[in-house]
Amino acid sequence: MATAFKWLYRALGALAALSALALAAAYLLVAGSLPDYDRDFAVRGLGAPARILRDAHAVPHIRAETEEDAFFALGFAHAQDRLWQMELNRRAAQGRLAELFGPALLPVDRMMRALDLHRLARAAVARQSPRARAALEAYARGVNARLRAVADQALGRGAPEFLFFSRSIAPWTPADSLSIAKLLALRLSDHAAAEVRRAALSLLLPAERLRDIDPDYPEDGSIALPDYAALFPGLRFARPAAGAPRTAQALPAAGRGGASNAWALSGARTAAGKPILANDPHLWLSAPSIWHLARLELPGVGGIMGAAVPGLPLILIGRNERLAWGLTASYGDDADIYIEKLDPEDPSRYLTPEGYAPFRVRRELIQVAGRPPEEVELRWTRHGPVLPPDQLGLAQVTPAGHVAALSWTALTEDDRSFTAAFGLMLARDIDEGAAAMADHVAPPLNVTLADERDVGMIVAGRLPLRHRLNPGKGRLPAPGWVAVNDWTGYLRTPDLPRVMRPASGAVANANNRTAQAPYPRHVSFHWGDPYRIRRIRKELASREFHSRDGAAALQNDAVSEMARAVLPLIARDLWWTGAAAPADPVEARRREALEMLGEWNGEMTQHAPEPLIFAEWMRRLTLRLAADELGPAVELVAGPRPVFVERVFRDIGGAGAWCDVNKTTRVETCAEMAALALDDALGALAERYGPDPRGWRWGEAHVATHEHTPLGRFALLAPLVNITHEASGGDFTLLRAQGAGSGPEPHKVVTAAGMRMVVDFADPDSSLIVISTGQSGHPLSRFYDDQSLLWRRGDALRMSLDFADAEAGAQGVTLLTPLGPEGSDERG
Incomplete structure (x- = not known):
């Protein structure tokens, strides 16, 4: 027996030693791709030596003798830090994700192949200005120089993910950069999704109730729409049964197209007498962040610093020595x-106003990991690409014998958006910045501008004009064979909204309505929520003068004007009814929750229970009100819908009818529905977080997860690669942290301000900037999440253009020196 135990211990010891050796080998293999910021390289494609100094947070500060060499160095730095992210986004734009991740991503690849973004990007390269095109080409040479160094010097494949998911990395091209720009535009456009959702709801609801559940922006007059089915007389539609598509989606869902805050104050409104600009774009969370900080020194231009998107040779949001600019989704x-009618005699043709015409058809092979490639037939109409029916819920609003096609302004070879952003980065004042953005196509943006004297805000982008007789007015899918549904041109740049040097000394936007022009010269019927802009206006008006620190504090403001507006409506009849000491435990819990909410100031702090109670109540109330009419399709409106709730509880246009359950004989009141929804919420919360409401915390449910793609989806690796923390704020606060709205974790944060910036021209080098994770995309790097704590507590890095500031605590200097055409070689 003793001998048996001895051999067992030996075996276990040997197994442990082998496991340790395996782990050590794996660590060394993965760690080999960590970039060394204090290592020099001789590289091809560079004209003269270039220097990349990494500051205390690994932000690259780049000096070069020519502009092209500076962008070469930026490409090299991006490839050091974010090569996997760049490759993933390039593959997404090309429709080549299933090649790595298998058939689950085939729906996304089919959609991206249909959109043909990469071909359009290749064609658009020649349309850029010579200066912008030179930057694209130099940047690509810099990325490829890093790829050669990785290959020649065995630097761990450049990123640890390549050890598992890809055996080769294609050279970078200027078209790859432009395709990533188009991919970003795609992620910021949810109008197609909004049209499909509105059509699905129209098939279930009368027009007056559709206006309630999917309302216009509350500060805009309503324009009547036809029922969707009336646009297709005699055709039958499947009854929408559920809102959440079951396949992977390439386009954002309605309401998920991104959001942002931005404002700028002239010197007349600031304590130091110089303009201040603040901007924080709200996009999807990821590890690493979509943003990467960088500083460039361009000969003849000077310093430029701000947030870039890896893959693009741009400072997309930032400042130079004379101008600051921020972006919000307009x-x-x-x-x-467009719903296109197939020829019943020949489905290779579709109906146009002039009769049937053939589709433009091409066939492509999609490589799929673990199975044979799939051949797809891709069709284009005169309006644009035919979309797969499994995207956006299109199958539910497309009659038999028809297909859906997309018209989108970005689907053009004549896209000079990169040139516009490049010109903005080099502009010297707000007028030059506004003029540069005249070339911008997609996505439509609000551009906030501030120079040393003035502030302004413009809308930039190509916006279609629609015929005055278009019955859907761009808010419903339209019959493609009816001529009045076609676009008639585009709004001229002078007709786009703009405010330059306002008398008030302030401009601001939180995705709110920007123009009063009536249809068809309007900008949109679909806007962001009205509550964030109300908060900005209120706070800016609350004091005469503002400071840099005050702007940063406002970006982190967690008070919900939505809660302050809606809570008194839904709770007013409950606060003053019921027994003072009810015997019913359900009613007692309700009374306690109402007492807590009655003392709450609307601040969505992670440490308090009231935000959790209110958020879950709002979610459950929407379900209670809408489930009766929508049935399983209530998923289409899942999540808090405060404008809908306001209409119902104010009985605007008869919206109070939603409170009555039409399947019962009695008439239910809104107070009853509010009480039932509150009981639903409290019961669900008690089951998950315990019986005592005073012990609940918003942060326990409101968790922000910056997920790594794809390693963050593996249970064993998730704790190592995902950055997870509790979060304050909510869907409608300036500190925006939008929840999922549905599913097992409805309050899980899915979008937030991945970058915050405040520029103060009174002391420009003390301006502030921070991203939500860190510079590096390598999970073993200490710069993978080092900015995360700063971001969570509302702090930031100094946004200094002084190289002496960067040198303090610098992590290293990479010197790039030119090499002949035969290869690359490490130096030093």
């Missing part, structure tokens, strides 16, 4: 869905 209506 929600301009840049896309339409």
Whole structure:
């Protein structure tokens, strides 16, 4: 027996030693791709030596003798830090994700192949200005120089993910950069999704109730729409049964197209007498962040610093020595869905106003990991590409014998958006910045500008004009064979909204309505929520003068004007009814929750229970009100819908009818529905977080997960690669942290301000900037998440253009020196 135990211990010891050796080998293999920021390289494609200094947070500060060499160095730095992210986004734009991740991503690849973004990007390279094109080409040479160094010097494949998911990395091209720009535009456009959702709801609801559940922006007059089915007389539609598509989606869902806050104050409104600009774009969370900080020194231009998107040779949001600029989604209506009728005798043709015409057809092979490649037939109409029916819920709004096609302004070879952004980065004042953005196509943006004297805000982008007789007005999928549904041109740049040097000394936007122009010269019918802009206006008006620190504090403001507006409506009849000491435990719990909410100031802090109670109540109330009419399709409106709730509880246009359950004989009141929804919410929360409401915390449910793609989806690796933390704020606060709205974790944060910036021209080098994770995309790097804690507590890095500031605590200097055409070689 003793001998048996001895051999067992020996075996276990040997197994442990082998496991340790395996782990050590794996660590060394993965760690080999960590970039060394204090290592020099001789590279091809560079004209003269270039220097990349990494500051205390690994932000690259780049000096070069020519502009092209500076962008070469930026490409090299991006490839050091974010090569996997760049490759993933390039593959997404090309429709080549299933090649790595298998058949689950085939729906996304089919959609991206249909959109043909990469071909359009290749054609658009020649349309850029010579200076912008030179930057694209130099950047690509810099990325490829890093790829050669990785290959020649065995630097761990450049990123640890390549050890598992890809055996080769294609050279980078200028078209790859432009395709990533188009991919970003795609992620910021949800108008197509909004049209499909509105059509699905129209098939279930009368027009007056559709206006309630999918309302216009509350500060805009309503324009009557036809029922969707009335646009297709005699055709039958499947009854929408559920809102959440079951396959992977390439386009954002309605309401998920991104959001942002931005404002700028002239010197007349600031304590130091110089303009201040603040901007924080709200996009999807990821590890690493979509943003990467960088500083460039361009000969003849000077210093430029801000946030870049890896893959693009741009400072997309930032400042130079004389101008600061920020971007928010303008929600301009840049896309339409067209329902195209197939020829019943020949499905290779579709109906146009002049009769049947053939589709433009091409066939492509999609490589799929673990199975044979799939051949797809891709069709284009005169309006744009035919979309797969499993995207956006299109199958539910497309009659038999028809297909859906997309018109979107970005689907053009004549796209000079990169040139526009490049010109903005080099502009010297707000007028030059506004003029540069005249070339911008997609996505439609609000551009906030500040120079040393003045502030302004413009809308930039190509926005279609629609015929005055178009019955859907761009808000419903339209019959493609009816001529009045076609676009008639585009709004001229002078007709786009703009405010330059306002008398008030302030401009601001939180994706709110920007123009009063009536249809068809409007910008959009689909806007962001009205509550964030109300908060900005209120806070800016609350004091005469503002400071840099005050702007940063406002970006982190977690008070919900939505809660302050809606809570008194839904709770007013409950606060003053019921027994003072009810014997019913359900009613007692309700009374306690109402007492807590009655003392709450609307601040969505992660440490308090009231935000959790209110958020779950709002979610459950929407379900209670809408489930009766929508049935399983209530998923289409899942999540808090405060404008709908306000209409119902104010009985605007008869919206109070939603409170009555039409399947019962009695008439239910809104107070009853509010009480039932509160009981639903409290019961669900008690089951998950315990019986005592005072012990609940918003942060326990409101968790932000910056997920790594794809390693963050593996249970064993998720704790190592995902960045997870509790979060304050909510869907409608300036500190925006939008929840999922449905599913097992409805309050899980899915979008937030991945970058915050405040520029103060009174002391420009003390301006502030931070991203939500860190510079590096390598999970073993200490710069993978080092900015995360700063971001969570509302702090930031200094945005200094002084190289002496960067040198303090610098992590290293990479010197790039030119090499002949035969290869690359490490130096030093």
